[in-house]
Amino acid sequence: MGVRLPVVTLAKQILSRSASTASRAASTSPEVPRGFFAVYVGENQKRRFVVPVSYLNQSLFQDLLRKAEEEFGFNHPTGGLTIPYRVDTFIDVTSRLSSS
Secondary structure (H helix, E strand, C coil): CCCCCCHHHHHHHHHHHCHHHHHHHCCCCCCCCCCEEEEEECCCCCEEEEEEHHHHHCHHHHHHHHHHHHHHCCCCCCCCEEECCCHHHHHHHHHHHHHC
């Protein structure tokens, strides 16, 4: 039985462990504005989204991160956080977050 880290700490671990891959991919991807981070969403073909860091405090987004941890662990081949949901589901969740 392990102790679960707070989700914000978990997200920081995910992002920092994928930082080395992200730095290699930085030359081919646009910059991410301060206060935002990139996530890759999709089951087969991944689509890149840039979302506010404030989403990390939202329980709905934290559920997405838990699923990403279960599916991918901390190894993210795209260089950013990968969320294994359908794109339309992710858009629905983020639109609810931005309206709250």
